[in-house]
Amino acid sequence: MKFDIVKKIYEKTPMKIKFLLLPMFVRVIADNPVFKKTYFKLNEYEKLDEMEQRKEQLEILKKTLIYAKNNVPYYQELFTKINFNPEEMDSFDDIKKIPVLTKKDIFDIGEKIYSTEDIPYYTSYTGGSSGKALKCLLDKDSYYKERAFFSHFLAPLGYDPKKSRTVSFYGHNKGKEYYFSPIKADIVISPFRLFNEENFEDIYKLIINFKPDFITCYASAISYFAKLCRKYNKSLQLKGVVFTSENWMQEDIEIVQSTFKCKVVSTYGHTERAVFGYIVNGKCTFDKLYGYTELLPTDVKDEYQIACTGFISHKMPLIRYVTDDVVQIQEDGSFKLIGHRKSEVKLIGKNGVPIFKGAMTLHMSETQKVRTYQYVQNEIGKAELHIVQEEELTNKELKNIENYISQRCEGLLEVEIKIVHEVQYTPRGKYIWAICNIEQ
Incomplete structure (x- = not known):
């Protein structure tokens, strides 16, 4: 079955029915x-x-x-x-x-x-x-x-x-509780959502019902x-x-x-x-x-x-x-x-949970105008994103980056964007993705 046809069916199908129709969806890849x-x-x-x-x-x-x-x-x-x-x-x-x-x-x-x-x-x-x-x-x-x-x-x-069936803990859910990929039989749950302990029961129930x-x-x-x-x-x-x-x-x-x-x-x-x-x-x-x-x-x-x-x-x-x-x-x-x-650097979320590099990278087209970027943290639960521009980012593009990070962090980390002329390097002149000035 063609991917475009399955996509149209998927978009109009309630989530419970999607789970039941998995054997059909997964054949988009398997066949x-x-x-x-x-x-x-x-x-x-x-x-x-x-x-x-x-x-x-x-x-x-x-x-x-x-x-x-x-x-x-x-x-x-x-x-x-x-x-x-x-x-x-x-x-x-x-x-x-x-x-x-x-x-x-x-x-x-x-x-x-x-x-x-x-x-x-x-x-x-x-x-x-x-x-x-x-x-x-x-x-x-x-x-x-x-x-x-x-x-x-x-x-x-x-x-x-x-x-x-698989459950994945990575990426972000774009403002939703989870993202469901039927052709991979995969539920994607944001680590940030997971890091809020109050969400544990709901997440566990979702996983148990899905039976990965x-x-x-x-x-x-x-x-x-x-x-x-x-x-x-x-x-x-x-x-x-x-x-x-x-x-x-x-x-x-x-x-x-x-x-x-x-x-x-x-x-x-x-x-x-x-x-x-x-x-x-x-x-x-x-x-x-x-x-x-x-x-x-x-x-x-x-x-x-x-x-x-x-x-x-x-x-x-x-x-x-x-x-x-x-x-x-x-x-x-x-x-x-x-x-x-x-470079095992990590940022610290509001509840003390360590946040590693994989969860904070920016996979988006706006970064084509960015020469380099670096997170700087001086306070638990708050950080600055320092951006060195290759080309000038528009207000809309900066807002897109801000929204991307805000959705991803789900309240665990507040990030303020700052345009700078250069980022910090190690004493040996190496780039590092984040500077955390909080004692670990």
Whole structure:
């Protein structure tokens, strides 16, 4: 069934009926040809031995670079300049001839980074937590591919794309109690709503009635929810919990596992869709069919920065794209994802609840006029959002940002916007998303 038809049916259907009609809605994804093809390919790939897997990954990498050469102006010019011919690739090492790509580079390149091929795409924005938000053009098919990777990863825990239901603790509900995505069989509940303890009974009742198999969440949100479940002697029957989009500590895993008696895993990815990682038992692996991932040494022993070349979206190909995250090599040779742990800053809500970066990023088009932004907090429950403008924001655009934050925080944090000439940096000159001047 076509997505537009399902959307029209959905908009006119009462919520209770929507729950009953889930088997119809979820087929928009589960029966999508791109989803099915990707899911099948993932199953076949895992049957191959390591040498065969590397051979296939190299072939996909080669095709990706050939596509970029033939369809993307920036790479056409770059490959000519450095005399690089992807058709002649016979080793992963050949990609090292191509210079790495940073977010700043993409801003400088502009529209030359976009494919000239007429690909159906949609626009998304990074949160800007590393300094400036990036506008991303993503193939529409990449949405279905992403769901296939997510579904395949959770399959060993019992996830079924046609039957499994999820509850998510992230994002914001746009002024509503929750957001319901029928095609993913997912209820999204804002962490800020969760952080108001007076909402616990209503949230718990909603979850119990929905009967989810999995919870996907910020670690801080599910840890807080687990503590409330213990406090009020409540329980849930879950197949698994998936941490996403935020740093976590071992104590988060321990409290969730002991409360809900289920497996806790984590995913790693980003808006740009060039890398997808899985963390199980503290060890991180990067999916070889999602993209090619390189580890570049930093100035810290056994620490490596992540550089990725994505396979699932061609409208804005990213080749050797350097992320802000790092991994450490453990004694047994496994990878430990550090992510943004080097800047574990948090803001403090009115009730003392810590608010981490994932909950405060600004995924909105207005940030294209923002050079950088930073939260500054001097008082519990109140903060300032300092904005350095790239272009002058209109009063309407500033109001949109203000409303976005106000809806998201649901009264737990008052934020005042201030236009400034520069933000604060660490003593080593590094950008940091927030300055909290409250003793933790």
